[in-house]
Amino acid sequence: MQRYQPISKRIFLIAFLFLCAFQNILxxxxxxxxxxxxxxxxxxxxxxxxxxxxxxxxxxxxxxxxxxxxxxxxxxxxxxxxxxxxxxxxxxxxxxxxxxxxxxxxxxxxxxxxxxxxxxxxxxxxxxxxxxxxxxxxxxxxxxxxxxxxxxxxxxxxxxDLNVRSAPAFEIRGTQFGQSHIAKNLAKVRPWTDEETQRVILDYALAGANIFSTPPGKMFDFIKSFGLMTLGEFNPNEAPEVTDPAWAATESIGRPGYVCLSVPEAREHILKKCEKRFSKEPAYDFIQFKGGDGGGCECDLCKPYGLKFITLSEQLAGIIHKYHPGTRLYFTNQKFNNEDDNAIFAYLREKPRNWLWAWGYGPGSDATSWQPGHRQNHRMDLFQYPGFGPYGLYPLEIIRQMPPQHKLLYFNEITHWKYAQHAYIQMYPRADKNGDLPPPWSHEIYERRPDQALTMVYNRLTFYAWPRYYHRVFNDLMRYGAGDVTHSSGHHDHFNQWMWQRLLWSPRQTVEAVMHDYCTTWFGPAAAPEMGKAIFQLEENLEEKKEIPISKKEGINRYYTLVKSAGLKIPASQMKKDWLWRMYMQKGALDLYTKLNVRQQLSAQSKIEETIRKSAVAGLSVKKIDEMLSLINMDAESQEMVKLRLEATKLSDESNANFGERNDGIYNLKHDFIGLGWVRRQLERARLAKAEERKQLLNMIVSYEDPGEGGYYDNLGTANDAPHVESGYPYDHGQPYVAQMLSESNRPSQRSMHFTQDEDQGVTLRYTELDTTAAYKIRFTLVRPWYQERYAERMNQKSESIYANDVLIAENVELPLQMSDFFTFDIPSEAVKSGEVVIRFERNANVAHGSRISREQWRNSGGWGTMVSEAWLLKVKK
Known part of the structure; x- marks a missing residue:
């Protein structure tokens, strides 16, 4: 499958430079x-x-x-x-x-x-x-x-000769605003003043925005004073104030704070809550009835939940319109399943629903992509003809199914760079509850992965820019809608949000035209060409490229140099307060620091491997092993790294002073990027071992993947080489990637794995053309993730059994928590006498065998039945 490729970068550069060169000739x-x-x-x-x-x-x-x-x-x-x-x-x-x-x-x-x-x-x-x-x-x-x-x-x-006569292409153009909790807690920024918050609002308005999501108060009044519109939201089953367990919803991942709409008293409580709120609040221009980030109810009485949700929304609309008849209302179908959506379609077609303005489309709304948040089933019938690709298939279907008086309004998520609606998926999609996975032609959006080193340094809400990919997403999606009020969780997505507003104004702009607009506006015409090239380069740097690991990414250095050079062309009076350039420069310094850190760790590993190769392995002394152990120092910094860290620190202090902005990565630079912790553990084990065992432990460091003559190695996980796997799929951890889930001391190949959920067929590997006269062993790397407290109570899976051609070779093997280890088992000779062996994992008998609701909650929060990271089929010399 050919992945999405932008137009030739050379054409981009020529067009971009052309725009810059000819601005303001007269x-x-x-x-x-x-x-x-x-x-x-x-x-x-x-x-x-x-x-x-x-x-x-x-x-x-x-x-x-x-x-x-x-x-x-x-x-x-x-x-x-x-x-x-x-x-x-x-x-x-x-x-x-x-x-x-x-x-x-x-x-x-x-x-x-x-x-x-x-x-x-x-x-x-x-x-x-x-x-x-x-x-x-x-x-x-x-x-x-x-x-x-x-x-x-x-x-x-x-x-x-300035002569611009222009109007917006889309009716609704808006976003959210504010400082993220990550900026406040991890990046330790100072709070914005009211004036700074107002400036952010106006910056987006000057780019073309006309509506902002905000509660009543000072900013609400400020927005209205400029003739702009306001957006409020109301979740029809959210009620954290309710403590009666009989009212509680069975939410999709078991979170509290939601009520079941099939409980009459709970439904009445929501109606009274709505009346109390909107009888006192000022009139919004729009209100969103939020499907919720997993906030529905999974119980049998609520099926289909979409119908419960939309009929209650109609009652809520009556209350709101009693006080604010001019407010326009819409809903979002976030994380609704096919049955929920179909029930809403039928409801809308039943008779005119004049209270409803639009169908809202946000994270989890898409029935044709497997995105984080785990919509539980998908519209597989829509995949027969790709059209404009997976992003555009379901919006078109919504338009086709709805009565014509209703519009489609987007709530696009362009604020996270990983684990989000249009972000890097980070891990391959798991099968939905029907066992469906995306067709091969749409795999491009799942094969885009974040650089594995950078993803350890930066939070989901970190400073970044995605010009080319988001330009593609915009053009795939927005042709079907009336506009967009984007989801923004902070100010780290500055370019993305600014570009979105400019495209909502003029959607046929090329990405280089938008970039030229952005860079001249924020950095001036002299600095614009280099800043534009730098931001395009930044997007490339963020992506994992198997053939170009971060240690070899020259784009990291190129970005740093371009931003540094552009800064010299920004007028001195502007540079004094230019927080945005400082944010781009911080990113450059921190990315380059990370690259050098990875190189340093690779150098230490290389020296250890060279020492082992050059020595009589079995005879390596304890002293020699201690010398190798001394090479592993995660706190070591080269002079260049120190210089970059100090530069980033200075820049971050200045950007924080200037505008309450700082890159969170400055406080999260120390990581084991390559699994040196595993090398340390292997050396420590070898130090205590004797003769042949020491030789085997040390030899694995220098020939880790080598299965020996007649053997096979499979690296299970996303985008890895695992030719013998025939059942299972890469593990996505079921929740935003949390650093504590697996130890960094694992090698990268140990950190990713294949898994199955509640399927009877566990992870399965098939080996053929084996030597029927030989003996074989099978070695696995096994590890299980740690779960956050809110998920851990339903995660009872700790062990699994292993079969070779239906012969039990290991029963209830407990997987080590967070830090992997090796498990080796003999394969019975009768299992290979046909020249073929199937290795099959089976989940523990008490895993994923409860009620439908408990199983769905378990699946939705990352439950696994079987799991394996690596496999070596070893041919044993007789």
């Missing part, structure tokens, strides 16, 4: 600027005008004043006048539109929320028209000015 510089409001400017227009004046003033490159057209100074003919507002409220704009024969702004030209930004002249005066179709159009005109302006020396540069 431009005039202004040292004095007057922002001129209309005589009848609305309160929103006045705030927007003040915003433009403030953003221009803070650069320090020009003198900026704010006035109304009735108080316009006549003494500054060399000043640039920016006429800002709606034509109906601004006499100067109306007159110039008439004189210059400029067509009025309409709902189709340029469109709702549209604007015109145009350079004109009146006698000797230079005027920049910034005309909004409506209030928000004025705000977006300001965004266009700030993107096109170049700040140079003591002046502002504006293209002489």
């Amino acid at each position: 431009a005039r510089e202004y040292k004095n600027i007057q922002v001129v409001m209309g005589a009848m400017a609305s309160p929103v227009e006045k705030k927007i005008a003040a915003l433009l004046a403030a953003r221009l003033t803070e650069t320090g490159y020009a003198h900026v004043s704010l006035s109304t057209e009735t108080a316009l100074s006549q003494d500054t003919p060399s000043a640039l006048l920016i006429y800002l507002g709606m034509a109906a409220h601004h006499n100067g704009i109306r007159n110039l539109m008439k004189i210059k024969r400029i067509p009025e702004l309409t709902t189709l030209d340029p469109g709702q929320e549209g604007f015109l930004v145009k350079s004109v002249s009146e006698g000797t005066r230079a005027i920049l028209l910034a005309i909004g179709k409506d209030d928000r159009g004025c705000l977006y005109a300001v965004g266009e000015i700030l993107r096109k302006a170049v700040f140079k020396d003591n002046s502002l540069q504006i293209p002489d």
